[in-house]
Each structure stands twice: as C-alpha cells, then as structure tokens.
Amino acid sequence: MRQKELSDLFMLVREKRPLVHHITNYVTVNDCANITICAGGAPVMADAPEEVEEMTAVAGALVLNIGTLNAAQIESMILAGGMANDRKIPVILDPVGAGATRFRTETVQRLLDELKVSVLKGNAGEIGVLAGAGGKVRGVDSHGLAGDVVSIAKDYAKTAKLVVSISGATDIVTDGKRALLVENGHPLMGSISGTGCMAASVTGAFCAVSGDFVKASAAALAAFGLAGERAAEGARGPYSFRTALFDELAGLTPADLVKGAKIRSP
Amino acid sequence: MRQKELSDLFMLVREKRPLVHHITNYVTVNDCANITICAGGAPVMADAPEEVEEMTAVAGALVLNIGTLNAAQIESMILAGGMANDRKIPVILDPVGAGATRFRTETVQRLLDELKVSVLKGNAGEIGVLAGAGGKVRGVDSHGLAGDVVSIAKDYAKTAKLVVSISGATDIVTDGKRALLVENGHPLMGSISGTGCMAASVTGAFCAVSGDFVKASAAALAAFGLAGERAAEGARGPYSFRTALFDELAGLTPADLVKGAKIRSP
Amino acid sequence: MRQKELSDLFMLVREKRPLVHHITNYVTVNDCANITICAGGAPVMADAPEEVEEMTAVAGALVLNIGTLNAAQIESMILAGGMANDRKIPVILDPVGAGATRFRTETVQRLLDELKVSVLKGNAGEIGVLAGAGGKVRGVDSHGLAGDVVSIAKDYAKTAKLVVSISGATDIVTDGKRALLVENGHPLMGSISGTGCMAASVTGAFCAVSGDFVKASAAALAAFGLAGERAAEGARGPYSFRTALFDELAGLTPADLVKGAKIRSP
Numbered sequence: 001m002r003q004k005e006l007s008d009l010f011m012l013v014r015e016k017r018p019l020v021h022h023i024t025n026y027v028t029v030n031d032c033a034n035i036t037i038c039a040g041g042a043p044v045m046a047d048a049p050e051e052v053e054e055m056t057a058v059a060g061a062l063v064l065n066i067g068t069l070n071a072a073q074i075e076s077m078i079l080a081g082g083m084a085n086d087r088k089i090p091v092i093l094d095p096v097g098a099g100a101t102r103f104r105t106e107t108v109q110r111l112l113d114e115l116k117v118s119v120l121k122g123n124a125g126e127i128g129v130l131a132g133a134g135g136k137v138r139g140v141d142s143h144g145l146a147g148d149v150v151s152i153a154k155d156y157a158k159t160a161k162l163v164v165s166i167s168g169a170t171d172i173v174t175d176g177k178r179a180l181l182v183e184n185g186h187p188l189m190g191s192i193s194g195t196g197c198m199a200a201s202v203t204g205a206f207c208a209v210s211g212d213f214v215k216a217s218a219a220a221l222a223a224f225g226l227a228g229e230r231a232a233e234g235a236r237g238p239y240s241f242r243t244a245l246f247d248e249l250a251g252l253t254p255a256d257l258v259k260g261a262k263i264r265s266p
Numbered sequence: 267m268r269q270k271e272l273s274d275l276f277m278l279v280r281e282k283r284p285l286v287h288h289i290t291n292y293v294t295v296n297d298c299a300n301i302t303i304c305a306g307g308a309p310v311m312a313d314a315p316e317e318v319e320e321m322t323a324v325a326g327a328l329v330l331n332i333g334t335l336n337a338a339q340i341e342s343m344i345l346a347g348g349m350a351n352d353r354k355i356p357v358i359l360d361p362v363g364a365g366a367t368r369f370r371t372e373t374v375q376r377l378l379d380e381l382k383v384s385v386l387k388g389n390a391g392e393i394g395v396l397a398g399a400g401g402k403v404r405g406v407d408s409h410g411l412a413g414d415v416v417s418i419a420k421d422y423a424k425t426a427k428l429v430v431s432i433s434g435a436t437d438i439v440t441d442g443k444r445a446l447l448v449e450n451g452h453p454l455m456g457s458i459s460g461t462g463c464m465a466a467s468v469t470g471a472f473c474a475v476s477g478d479f480v481k482a483s484a485a486a487l488a489a490f491g492l493a494g495e496r497a498a499e500g501a502r503g504p505y506s507f508r509t510a511l512f513d514e515l516a517g518l519t520p521a522d523l524v525k526g527a528k529i530r531s532p
Numbered sequence: 533m534r535q536k537e538l539s540d541l542f543m544l545v546r547e548k549r550p551l552v553h554h555i556t557n558y559v560t561v562n563d564c565a566n567i568t569i570c571a572g573g574a575p576v577m578a579d580a581p582e583e584v585e586e587m588t589a590v591a592g593a594l595v596l597n598i599g600t601l602n603a604a605q606i607e608s609m610i611l612a613g614g615m616a617n618d619r620k621i622p623v624i625l626d627p628v629g630a631g632a633t634r635f636r637t638e639t640v641q642r643l644l645d646e647l648k649v650s651v652l653k654g655n656a657g658e659i660g661v662l663a664g665a666g667g668k669v670r671g672v673d674s675h676g677l678a679g680d681v682v683s684i685a686k687d688y689a690k691t692a693k694l695v696v697s698i699s700g701a702t703d704i705v706t707d708g709k710r711a712l713l714v715e716n717g718h719p720l721m722g723s724i725s726g727t728g729c730m731a732a733s734v735t736g737a738f739c740a741v742s743g744d745f746v747k748a749s750a751a752a753l754a755a756f757g758l759a760g761e762r763a764a765e766g767a768r769g770p771y772s773f774r775t776a777l778f779d780e781l782a783g784l785t786p787a788d789l790v791k792g793a794k795i796r797s798p
Contacts, residue, residue, distance in 0.1 A: 019404060019405045021405070025577075026292040026558040026561060026577075027561050027562055027565050027577050028562060028565075029292060029293050030293055030294060030296060030297070030459065030460070030562060031562070033293055033294075033459035033460075034458060034459050034504070034505065034508075037457060037458065037459060037504070038503075038504060038505075042404070042405055042407055043405070043459065044363070044366075044405030044406050045291075045292075045293050045333075045334055046334060046335075046363070046367070047334065047336070048334075048335055048336040048337065048369060050337070050367075050369040051335070051367035051368070051369035051370065054366075054367040054368065054369070055366065055367055055405070058366075058404060058405070059405070067577070068577055068578060068579065068580075069578075069580055069583070070579070070580040070604075071580065071582070072336075097576070097578070100576075100586075100587065100590075101578070101582075101583035101586040101587055102583070102586065103580060103582040103583035103586070104583065138551060138574070138590060139551045139553070139574055139575070139576030139587070139590070139591070140576050141574055191569060191782065192566060192569065193562065193565035193566050193569060193575065194562070194565075236776075236779050236783075237570075237776075237778065237779025237780070237782045237783050238566070238569070238570060238778060238779065238782050239566065239570075239774075239775045239776075239777075239778030239779050239782075240775055240776075240779050242505075242566075243505045243506055243509060243775060244502075244503075244505075244506075245505075246503065246504060246505030247502050247503025247504065247505050247506050248503070250457065250503045250504050250505075251502075251503050285670060285671045287671070292558045295558060295559050296559055296560060296562060296563070296725065296726070299559055299560075299725035299726075300724060300725050300770070300771065300774075303723060303724065303725060303770070304769075304770060304771075308670070308671055308673055309671070309725065310629070310632075310671030310672050311557075311558075311559045311599075311600055312600060312601075312629070312633070313600065313602070314600075314601055314602040314603065314635060316602075316603070316633075316635040317601070317633035317634070317635035317636065320632075320633040320634065320635070321632065321633055321671070324632075324670060324671070325671070338602075508771075509771045509772055509775060510768075510769075510771075510772075511771075512769065512770060512771030513768050513769025513770065513771050513772050514769065516723065516769045516770050516771075517768075517769050
C-alpha cells in the first residue's frame, strides 16, 4: 500500500466523519462508540427493528457484532444488512465467539447466507471455525489455528466472496486474490476487553470512505495497532493503557500513520 | 441566578444524595451511573415493567433516555413516568436522536403526550425537530438549528408546558417565560460519547432537590460544564479528558461552582 | 488462612485463566469483563437462552447478577444455573437491589430455590433482607443492617446451605460453620459504580480454581480490596481511582497478596 494512499484514506475519514451504524453487544458498546469518534467517524447504535433500516440508510458503514447475540438482534441485523446491501453501504461482520456455541456459528452462517458482507473481521479461531479449517474458540477467545493461516484466509475469502480480516499479532487481510499483513499492535491490546470489537468499528469508519475494503481494513488495523503501540509507552497497567489507546488514536495524524504503519505483502 | 441559590442548591444535592432512576440506553449507561454519583446523587438503572414503578416511587427524579430505544422500554417508560407524575417526582426526558428516525420522533411525541415531562433536555437539532422549527439530526448528532434558538426554545416550552434545556456551546434553559443561558463547557466534551446523556443525569440529580426546574437545570449544566473546563486543563486526549471530567465533577465544591458558573440572562 | 494457601490460590487463577461466564446487568458489564481479566480469568458474557447452557458447560464459574433484571434473563439464569449444577461448576449470585423491589427479592428467592448457589455475594442490606433480618436497600445501595452481622450471616448460610459473602468496610465470608473477615479495601471503592459487581466477578475467578468457596471468596475480596488500597494512593478522584483499580489488580502478585491481605477470624 502506497504512502499517499494510506495518508489520503485516513484524511478522508477525518474529513467526511462517516456515520458508522452499529448493531453490537452491550459489553463493549461504549468502547466501540468512543473508538469510532477517535478514529474520525460518528457512531450510532440502534437495534430496534422499527428503526434500523432508517438509521442504516444514512450511514457510511454498518458494523454487526454478535458478542451478546439474541434472537431479536438477529432480525434487526437482517433488516439493517438488507438496507445496507440495497444502498451499497459496506457491512462489517464481527463473528464474536463463533465456534463457541452452535447459536453463534449458525447465526454467522445465516448472516453470511442472507447478506452480502463486505468484511468478515474475526480472530484466527473464529475464522478457522467458519472456514472449516479447525480453529479453537473458548468463550470469546481465540485459541489459535494451526496451519498456513494466510492460505486458509485466502481460500475462505475466495469461497465466501468477501474480505477476510484476521486480527492477531500479525493481522491478515485478504479478498482471496490480494493479501496484506499488518504488524502493528502491542500485547497489552490483549489484556483488555473489547479491542477486537473496536478494531471492527475502526474498520467500519475506514471502509465507509473507500471502495477498496482490503486496503481500508489494513489501514484501519494499522492505525488502531499503531495507537496501541504508542499507548503502551507510558501505561502502568491495562486500564491506563486503555485510556491512552483512545487518546493516541484521536491524536494520530495521517503523517504519523504513514511513518508508523507496518503493512506488507505476505 | 443568585450566588447563594446556586451554592445552596449544589449543597442540597450533596447532602440529600437523591436517588435518580434511569431508563436509559446501553451505550452510555455506565457513564450516567458514575456521573450521577460524582454530582452527588445515587443512580439506579432498572427497566423491567415488573419493577419500574416500585423503583421510581422512591426516587428523587426519573431520567428517560431513548438512546437505544425498543418497544419494551417504551412500556416501562410509560409506567415509570406515570408513577413519577403521581408522586410529583420530576421527569427528565432526553430525546436522543429524535428526528433521525420516525420511531424516535414518534416515541418522544407519545411520551410527551402521555406523561407530564418536567425537563426536555436535548441538543439543538433534536429540539428543533420536536418544536417543528427545522433542526437536523444525523444518527445521534445535532447538525444545528437555524434561526433565533432562544425564541424557538421559549415558544416550544410555552406550548409544550415544560422546561426546555438545550445543550450546546451555549446552553439554553427556559420554561417559556424565564430563560437562562449557561456558557460553561469545553469543546472536548463533544469529543467523547455520552456527554449529552450525562448532562441529563446531572440535571436529574439537581431537579430532585429543587422545585424550580429552570434554575436546577441551569445549575446542573453549569456544574457539569465547569467540570469539563477544569478537566480539559491537563487532558492528553479525549479519554484522559473523560477520566478527569468525572474526577473534577466529584471534586467540585459549591464555592467552586459559584466562582466558575457562567449563567446569565439572554 | 495460611499464607501458602493464599499464594497458591492466586497463582492457580493466573495459571489456569478460568473462563467466568456472566449473566449480568448492562450497567457494569464492561467493568466485570475487564476486572475478570485483571484478576487472571477470561470473561464471557452471553444471555440468550439458545446458548447459555453450552457456554456455561465449558466455564470454570458462573456469575449471576440481577442488576438490570428482566423476565428473559431469569429464564437464561435458570438454564445456565442448571447446567452449572450438573457439571459441578460454582455459581456466584449477586442479588443486586434485592429488597428494593418485589421483583428482585422474589427472583433471588426463586433462583435460590431452583438452583444450588455456591456463593451469595451481596451487601449487608441485601443479605439482611434475604435472611429476613431487616436490612435496608434503596435503589441498589445498602443502608446497612442492625445487629450482629456475623451471626446473621452464619445463621443464614447454614439455613440456605451456601457461602454468604457480604462486602462492606469489613467483608464477611461464612458457610455457617467457618467465618472469615476481610479488612482490605478503601472508601473510594464506594465512590464509583460497579465495585460490588466486580467483587462478584473476581470471586467467580477464584472459586473456579478451588473447592473451598469460603477461602476462595475471602482471597478474592482481599485481592480486590488490596488493589483498591493501592489504587487510592495516587488517585485524583473517583475515576482516576477506577483506572488505577484495574491496573493494580492486574499488577498484583501472589507475594503482594500475601503481604497485604487482611484476612482474620471473627
């Protein structure tokens, strides 16, 4: 990814301040709202079937997160996703805990069947389960995926016709043809709840301003990861790190991103 | 507003520690709980129809916030609001996102029709929509209101028979006859999620100890805004600002408030 | 409690990283998730009847918290609790606001009747109400309990056949025969929302790795309270205290716990 592209993309997020509509879990929803603002977007959270289509219709991106899934929410996700598809609004799906229960795995499958998902952003365990490549998920934590993860991700992206974005020590983003690896981030990001969810929100903000979801996803993960690296510097523990993570993303400039991003080909 | 009134009012909140019952959204609910404590009140959040009346009956104020509205919640709001009206407990309504979807606009209208709302606290966009004076709302963000906002607010307060409290760079509080402007606050308050919701919670704590909802609302917004001004001083970004905002409101004394409040007539 | 037992117990939490499944309120759920991680556990929050049994089946402990109770949640608590009982997984029940409304008091009674609860962790007011010993609860705050609280707790633990854990300035943990008092903690813990809920989560993490729920509960409260003491040192107010509370628990070592724990017999 060229420096100018990366810089322009981040500037565009900040200029356009895209509305990112979330149907998400109640554990990390506040983190998602605040990180969206820090990235440069405007968050909205609404999940009633009476209004999700109307809210989605004016959004720049739709983020679906199944962290505390329930039956009513699935209905709203289908409605909102349908509207997003009609309007060509990118849909980011975070399959939190897919593989941990049948309800989650089957719901993700249903969402993938009924909606055109633009970006499927999960951890290695979740994506592994969905790709039928093994993958272990306990609760909402990935316990990894054996084998050549890049190949698994590429194959699955091709089959499922979407961009796969796997967060981890090295993030992998691929549409089946192209693949980008992002090596930004810090181990402290795994010491707090919600960084996976937040990564999906930031991805939403970036995809809202670009038609290239591979580059947009990689740029989003680089920006978020770079904020994590900077936040780790003065942190006295996971929660002061968390405070700094928001501050650092908000303060990150396009020039900082160009300088600090570690995006490369596999 | 005289200095002694302002000081006495804030002291009364701290002494009485009024119970502020919330039926609110799941995005900023934790912020609302903590800011209520910092202001001097005791928060309680409950929204099951089985118990909202009983909980409201012992509260000092009821805060209704439609940030993540759903059908079940409307029923609980009507029940709780009815109990509050019977017991002469002030009802603060925060019409989050009114104007963004029909569901929100119509629900606010229904709540205003079926309940006696004491204070309607929104941003300029939301109040503008409800007053039929234009007003633009995208997601949950106000995109302003053209024209003489003080006159619009006064007229609407008179017609709707309630206190209108509009948060913004300059807050406007009016019951249609009297009006007060509050010029406390800091731009960083717009850089985090939840400050609008929190302002409603603080308003609830102040209205719980006073029969004059114009003065109570203005005092609440002055205290909250002043905490924001102080918090901005050492902030390294929006999230460290947020931490300081709670700390500063908790540490604010009646003397600080008298000294720092910028409340004036239009 | 011997020093080696305390040290070994805390080390075991950190080594095993037990999955702590929560069915909890939406006010403090994020705090519960993060404090579980800081204690050494892995949190999961799920409350759909479709999946709670499957999620509970692989957990090390189940935490039930009625802070924002509703009818659907009760069904899920019964399902999850039944699975936990079948698998001998400890169940921690936090009866938030029991005594404040009939709905809460009756639901707690129903959960105690239908499930084998391992630890009932509440404040003095809640436990007093449930024990039929008086106890005052306003909203979700305890307003104390007159009389010999240790005797009341012991008698109730014996009758109800569970471990009673009462958080307060001095925490009391008893199974009816043995009793331990924990004198760790700091008044600032009462100045933020959620410390009661968080104490239940930490209790869950400790009970997940021990068969002795009296000692596990006391150790959990000592660790959490000690983190509070340390966090208070540099705090500029309740919210910077809150940040430090998470940091301090995450950084606490078994040696720190042994040195700082104030656990004694009555």
